[in-house]
Amino acid sequence: MKKLAVMALLAGALSLNLATPAHAAPTFIPDLDITSFDGTELDANLFVPESPAPASGYPTVLFTNSWALDKHQYLLQAKELANRGYLVMSHSTRGFGASGGTVDVTGPATVADARVLIDWLESNYPVGNLGLAGISYGAGTSLVVAAADPRVDAVAALSGWSDIVEGLYPNETVNLVWGSLLTFTAFNLDPSVDTIWSNLRNGTDIDSVYDFAAPRSALSYVEQLNSNGTAVLMSNNFADYLFKPNSMTHLYSLLDGPKKLMLNPGTHAIGETLGGNEGHIWATSFRWFDRFVKGETNGIDSEPKVDMTVRISNKLEQFDDFPVTDRxxxxxxxxxxxxxxxxxxxxxxxxxxxxxxxxxxxxxxxxxxxxxxxxxxxxxxxxxxxxxxxxxxxxxxxxxxxxxxxxxxxxxxxxxxxxxxxxxxxxxxxxxxxxxxxxxxxxxxxxxxxxxxxxxxxxxxxxxxxxxxxxxxxxxxxxxxxxxxxxxxxxxxxxxxxxxxxxxxxxxxxxxxxxxxxx
The missing domain is CATH 2.60.120.260 (Galactose-binding domain-like)
Incomplete structure (x- = not known):
């Protein structure tokens, strides 16, 4: 199942309609074992541009894996960015891939791991502005890490969440199919996660579910994201019945800094994985990083903030803000x-x-x-x-x-x-x-x-x-x-x-x- 998912991700990346500058291929380091704050070994890979670092340091992107996937998920996207002069690391979060530890669902340990990886990059390479990116679990985690670490300049959160409760317990209704799929496909779940899912299924100690979800949800950190000035791009899909667009539009409305919202047909992670909207999602994400990580003046910050693709017809429309209409x-x-x-x-x-x-x-x-x-x-x-x-x-x-x-x-x-x-x-x-x-x-x-x-x-x-x-x-x-x-x-x-x-x-x-x- 994992191999099929990775193949789909790589095939989707091939649909990117991006012009890559012609220069020497980047250096690829396929296996890095980085020791985290508590001794847990984190598995990562790294693309290093062949070009020398600018005076301000390499524009840098840290990719975070989706649920049940690992550091290999973004190989083609990472190489594409490296060809454009980015230093790019992809890692397996704790409990996934070859990384140690247990899956704590963007808990304090996972957030601390990401900060350790940023420390490692800064200790070994000239790091300039920094972007975080990921699909699904990688998206929600990137948002929480960006709130916790002011070194993060930009985020591309694709099919992510801003409120875990809205995902698994919408309107106090247990999201049985998606919740079961998540718990069955993570083989190293922290015992506390099993307890939370059991409480939700049985309708017991629901307060514990909210207590668990709050520190793992970006809606709890709007003040920090605004204070940090993080440039936040979000992409979600209309038929995503795990992480619905609603909580992301809510987060979007509360952000004061640079922001962009993409709303697409399809279900969870499909648009982002299979080159959705003819590559529009990834192409826009790369332009976002070019502007807010690389520092290029490419006009994306003066374009309409909301890209909305009509269901069934797949016609792309753009609007200045969300809500897109007052009628x-x-x-x-x-x-x-x-x-x-x-x-x-x-x-x-x-x-x-x-x-x-x-x-x-x-x-x-x-x-x-x-x-x-x-x-x-x-x-x-x-x-x-x-x-x-x-x-x-x-x-x-x-x-x-x-x-x-x-x-x-x-x-x-x-x-x-x-x-x-x-x-x-x-x-x-x-x-x-x-x-x-x-x-x-x-x-x-x-x-x-x-x-x-x-x-x-x-x-x-x-x-x-x-x-x-x-x-x-x-x-x-x-x-x-x-x-x-x-x-x-x-x-x-x-x-x-x-x-x-x-x-x-x-x-x-x-x-x-x-x-x-x-x-």
Whole structure:
């Protein structure tokens, strides 16, 4: 599995559309054993440019591996940078590859290791400005290290996280597929990590999960990143149901220094690994380093800060900032007549008599995100998740249709939902999906989000508010937007008791509203 992943990474790097200056090949040192602060041996490799160091020192980049991968992951990217005059080290974080120790999920030891590696570089080579880069685990770790060490001038965080809780416990819902995949593919996990995952799965000592996640999440270090003046580039993918774009857009909004945000189709790490957007992600990352590590005036800091690629069409758009639009449509939910009908979404509030609809747990429906991991990856190649909307069981779900859009409806950003419900049990789960539905009843998934209530007021009306995952999608003319809500999803852990009823009340003073940002 690791070999396949490395081959994919190397193949993706070949798609980089970058002009390499013609000069002598860099020197490659394939194996370095560097002793960390506690005696742990860290495995690394190094590319040294053949050109002499500038007076200010070599522009330097430290690559950090993705989960379950090692120092070999970025060989082609590292060589490319070295050909451009960079000193480049790649390392295996503790617990991965040939490095010693156990995986502590960007814990204090892993952060200290990175600082030791920077010390080693400075002791052995003339180091100038410094950049950190990585995909997934390497991205989240790079952000935390940059906050801890003011020597870091720039970061390229690709498919990373800024909030571990948002990744593994979105809206208090256990991310079962991704969490299990992570724990099963790390063979040297620190015992504390197993304990945290067990607590999350069992719903026990949840405070310990938050205590574990905070020091490992860049959102805890915004003040330090701003104080350090770190230039931060982030790239995330719309169908990444591990590290969703939402927490990264939140981090982006809080940063004061140079920053850039790229949002792409596809799932976790696929766009970055397979040369996403025709090499745009890596090419932009290299330009970021050229500007903020190498010191070249290449104009990237005066270009639009947000690159957003539309789902399915893969059309690249650029915007000055995020949110990319201040326009939105508020859709008020109106009732359905029976289990065999859909409710309606209107731009005006519900003003009728008191009414209610209900739907029930106990079964999944055709509303969903497709085949876990596979469907998410295919979206990056323009293959959407299709659903027969007419086949969604109205006893176990509820649907609402918007009016027909006669012009292209360009959704850009983070839809939100305020939904009034009366649950029949204290623990219930909602799986909220947004679809583009054609005149024949076929729906294409636009976005989704789960939410789990663990201590709901049984039998009392209460408002559930949530963000759906950030998206970019064009609804074609003649189609409608459908909000479909059921109680189970293939990615997420279900409540222990799924036999419950959700009642949706409709009252003048209890308006359920879906808000969609658009151009």
């Amino acid at each position: 939105s449509t508020h859709y008020y939910l109106h009732p359905r007549l029976s289990y065999f009908n859909n409710g309606r979404m209107k731009t005006g509030p519900y003003k009728g008599w008191g009414w209610s609809n209900d739907f029930h747990g106990g079964a999944d429906t055709a509303a969903g995100t497709g085949i876990p991991l596979i469907s998410d990856a295919l979206e990056g190649f323009g293959i959407p998740v299709f659903t027969n909307m007419n086949g969604i069981n109205g006893y176990h779900a509820i649907e609402y249709n918007s009016p027909v859009h006669w012009d292209t409806f360009k959704i850009r950003g983070t839809p939100t939902l305020d939904l009034w419900i009366k649950p029949s049990k204290p623990e219930v789960q909602l799986q909220v999906h947004l679809y583009d539905t054609d005149p024949f009843g076929w729906g294409r998934l636009i976005t989704h989000a789960p939410v789990t209530l663990h201590n709901a007021d049984v039998g009392r009306a209460q408002k559930v508010s949530l963000e759906l995952f950030t998206t970019s999608y064009d609804v074609p003319p003649g189609h409608v937007v459908t909000l479909a809500i059921d109680t189970e999803g293939a990615i997420y852990q279900k409540p222990a008791d799924t036999r419950y009823e959700i009642e949706v009340p409709y009252r003048r003073d209890k308006q359920s509203v879906l808000t969609i940002p658009h151009l």
